[in-house]
Amino acid sequence: MSSFQQLYEAYWPRIYRVCLAYVGDREWAKDVCQECFEIAWRQREQFRDEALMSSWIFRIAVNLCLRQLKREEKRAGWEAEHHERQQMQRERRTELELRLFDAIGQLPELDRLLISLHLEQIPQQQMGEMLNLSHANVRVRIHRIKEQLQKLLEEPSHGA
Amino acid sequence: MEHKPNIEQLWQQAAAPAPDWQQFASQLAAMETKKRNEKNRVNFLLGVTIAFVAFIAIAYWPMQWSTLAGIVLTEASMLLYLWQYNRHTKVRSEGLVSANACEYLSYLHAERKKQHFLGTKLMTAYFLLLGTGILLYMWEFVLRMPGWYGWLAYALAMGWFALNWFVFKPRIIQKKEAEMNKYIQQLEALQQQWS
Numbered sequence: 001m002s003s004f005q006q007l008y009e010a011y012w013p014r015i016y017r018v019c020l021a022y023v024g025d026r027e028w029a030k031d032v033c034q035e036c037f038e039i040a041w042r043q044r045e046q047f048r049d050e051a052l053m054s055s056w057i058f059r060i061a062v063n064l065c066l067r068q069l070k071r072e073e074k075r076a077g078w079e080a081e082h083h084e085r086q087q088m089q090r091e092r093r094t095e096l097e098l099r100l101f102d103a104i105g106q107l108p109e110l111d112r113l114l115i116s117l118h119l120e121q122i123p124q125q126q127m128g129e130m131l132n133l134s135h136a137n138v139r140v141r142i143h144r145i146k147e148q149l150q151k152l153l154e155e156p157s158h159g160a
Numbered sequence: 161m162e163h164k165p166n167i168e169q170l171w172q173q174a175a176a177p178a179p180d181w182q183q184f185a186s187q188l189a190a191m192e193t194k195k196r197n198e199k200n201r202v203n204f205l206l207g208v209t210i211a212f213v214a215f216i217a218i219a220y221w222p223m224q225w226s227t228l229a230g231i232v233l234t235e236a237s238m239l240l241y242l243w244q245y246n247r248h249t250k251v252r253s254e255g256l257v258s259a260n261a262c263e264y265l266s267y268l269h270a271e272r273k274k275q276h277f278l279g280t281k282l283m284t285a286y287f288l289l290l291g292t293g294i295l296l297y298m299w300e301f302v303l304r305m306p307g308w309y310g311w312l313a314y315a316l317a318m319g320w321f322a323l324n325w326f327v328f329k330p331r332i333i334q335k336k337e338a339e340m341n342k343y344i345q346q347l348e349a350l351q352q353q354w355s
Contacts, residue, residue, distance in 0.1 A: 005181050012179035017171065030177060034184070041188055043257045056257070063256045063264050066350060067343060100170045110353040119171040132262040132354065146167065153165045 004044060007053065008037055014120050015061045021116040022065040024105045032068060036061045055126045062113055062130050096153070103152035107145060114138065115145045199246070206242050210235055223300060230297025237289035244282060262354070265347045272340045279333035287329070291321045 015036055020029035039060050040047075047056055104112055110131065117127045124138045133141075217231045259267050294317060302310035 005185075008181055008184060009179045013176035016176040017174050020174070020176075026177075034187075037184065038188065038191070039256055046257065059260070060256050062261060063259065066261055066264065066347060067256075094170075094173070096165055097170050097174055100165075100167065101174070108353050109350055116171075119168060130260050132260045149167055150164070153167070 004041060007040070007057065011054075011057050012037070015057065018058070018061055018113070018116040018120060019065060021101060021104045022109070022112050023068055024101070028068070032061070032064055036064050039064070054122065055130070058117060058120070058122055058126075059130050062117070065113060066109070099153055100149070103149050106152065107148070111141065111145050114141055115149065118142050202245060203242065206238055210238050210242075213238075226296045226299040230293045230295070230299070233289050233293030234297060235293075237286050237293060240282075240286055240289065244278070248278070261347075262351070265344070265351065268340065268344050268347065272337070272344065275336055275340060279336065283329060283333070287321070287325060 012033065016029055016033045019032040019036070020026060023029050023032060036057070040057055047053070104115060107115065113131065114127065117130070118124075122130075124142070125135055127133070128135050128138045131138075213231055213235055217228065222228050222231070256264070295314070298313060298317065302313055305313065
């Protein structure tokens with residue numbers, strides 16, 4: 001179990017952030033992240049190439065995220081802002097950090113995944129393979145998303 | 161001069177709950193034990209039933225061919241169920257691991273086809289084998305019953321089959337298919353963002 005433990009401990013925060021950016025709810029993100037590692041554990045025998053570990057685990061997370069829309073109808077994750085703010089105060093997260101995740105939440109689903117994978121420093125080539133996009137398309141989209149996010153973050157805050 | 165927020169830095173600072181390996185490992189162990197126990201329980205119960213039915217056939221060699229045919233069909237239905245149960249208790253997560261986002265959609269389509277086959281053709285085969293088997297098996301004993309008791313026994317058995325066939329079976333199939341359809345529709349809607 002020890003090598004899987006290393007994988008779990010190294011990737012948990014990274015996968016969690018990607019899931020949080022997609023679903024917009026900390027508890028929900030934790031559940032998705034947990035499921036991602038459960039699947040990785042069950043399929044670990046398929047996986048041999050250590051060099052591709054990051055791509056492998058993020059691929060599971062991406063596919064799981066895409067499957068999560070179902071619960072969005074019930075919960076409307078990104079609209080639970082009030083709840084998030086209360087939680088943020090308890091966890092001493094910064095206003096700007098919350099605004100970043102709010103801004104990501106306003107993006108279409110695919111863009112949410114692209115920007116969070118980019119921020120987790122996944123190579124664009126791998127992102128393209130995971131999401132079935134060309135390298136050029138990934139590069140252009142990321143550039144555009146970053147501009148959009150920057151603009152949203154520079155707007156005066158309406159929160160709290 | 162106004163300070164520009166650094167997205168990369170903010171992202172890295174985002175608080176994530178600390179990974180708790182001990183808790184995760186114990187959850188995994190509990191989950192695997194639960195699954196194994198359930199699988200063992202189903203295999204044991206059906207295995208004992210199959211052995212018991214076979215024992216009846218051997219120890220009390222039936223007088224009529226219908227009883228023997230009933231036993232064979234009932235055994236076949238239980239073996240069919242057991243075979244399918246053991247094939248499909250493996251968790252279906254291969255698609256999540258190996259496919260990219262678009263291939264995953266194709267994987268779900270293939271899964272839906274498989275699920276439909278299981279829910280219709282295979283379930284029909286199981287019900288027909290089991291139902292016919294039990295009805296044939298009953299014949300020898302019903303003949304020994306006085307008057308309308310035999311009719312009552314057949315009516316009760318057929319009523320139970322009808323309830324399963326017309327009420328429970330469609331409900332289970334519909335529930336499973338609706339869930340899968342929803343996943344597929346969601347992913348298909350998302351595909352528009354790819355273009």
